[in-house]
Amino acid sequence: MKIGILGTGVVGQTIAEKLVQLGHQVMIGTRDKQATLAKTGKDNFGRPPFSEWLRNNSKVQFGTYSEAASFGELLVNATSGTGSIEALKLAGENNLAGKVLLDISNPLDFSKGMPPSLTICNTDSLGELIQRTFPKLKVVKSLNTLTAYLMVNPGLLPEPTNIFLNGNDAEAKSEVKKLLTTFGWNEKDIIDMGDITTARGTEQLLPIWVRLWGTLQTPMFNFKVVVAGK
């Protein structure tokens, strides 16, 4: 499949690598190609600059948001939450219309210090805002509740854990679910929470997630929902 990824950070890179391994054609998109290539030095996670990553992942095509959105039959939103709406606007409504968007973004607000708070929550969510702003896009929120490396390597945890789906379109959720199983997720561990308003629940997992990262001193963890009688 042709897949367009918006966002060149750790999430975009990790998803791109996995998709290439799985045999997909992948284009990763950014706002300003020259600016992204010109970045030097390691990022906040100690990772090498994007240009180096791109050299090491030569099967990944590189474009603008608009080019990546036009390229993809399925799209992935791996931008930071505060930049998601603008990135999708730059991608262009015509390039989004009718397509499935796997939305991994979280509305994290780092402007008030650490740990981050949320820019939108409680009676709304970023998933809903994206769906409202781009009504022809089929938004499916998932994978936003764990660290990038585990998104594509769930088997690194000592036992199966859960991820969630939030979205209005049943077919789109089914398509994303199928893709996630190729990442290593068991179908039974992918919980369909319901329509896109249920993203309020999954996005509000982040406040405990960021604090658990501090408490556990590692981002390599995930939640498992343990149910009585199961």
Add this chain to the structure above:
Amino acid sequence: MKIGILGTGVVGQTIAEKLVQLGHQVMIGTRDKQATLAKTGKDNFGRPPFSEWLRNNSKVQFGTYSEAASFGELLVNATSGTGSIEALKLAGENNLAGKVLLDISNPLDFSKGMPPSLTICNTDSLGELIQRTFPKLKVVKSLNTLTAYLMVNPGLLPEPTNIFLNGNDAEAKSEVKKLLTTFGWNEKDIIDMGDITTARGTEQLLPIWVRLWGTLQTPMFNFKVVVAGK
């Protein structure tokens, strides 16, 4: 130990029953004793009226918020979140000063329909509000992330799950942790998140909790934090 519980709903009743089983002296408190006793008919959970529960649990003493707070060496806040501050004011600052409060409340807002949103979240929490309003109280938030029956019967789940502690006072957290182990929790499964601001994380678990209740069609579940390499 002498323990005072504020709140006569399902959480207060369930905790009271467990504490009596464990040999503690327990007083459960309410705003207006006559009004609470006068309630007839089942509650929202299909439970019989409080007066019937009280007859069946004759070892539990019954008093006002003030009487229960005065009685207890350790206190439990089992009121609904929107009523917690008022209940604690009625309990009386003198009856609270210097005591540990196990705060089980959640700031659930049912006024905007189902599922509930939160009255306070993101950059503040009910736990913090209680601690700020009653600075001499030693607030320890815990048990607010699962259904009442599981709070005191964690072994009903097919595997160990996690609960959290949020609070400023290390000794108070240690005391609550000890009490929770007598409820059946393994010490290693009780995660100390840090100071009371970390209640922002645990209280914001509720938005996904209430939606999982709907999805799973049962409240008998809890979260387990699965960590790589453990």
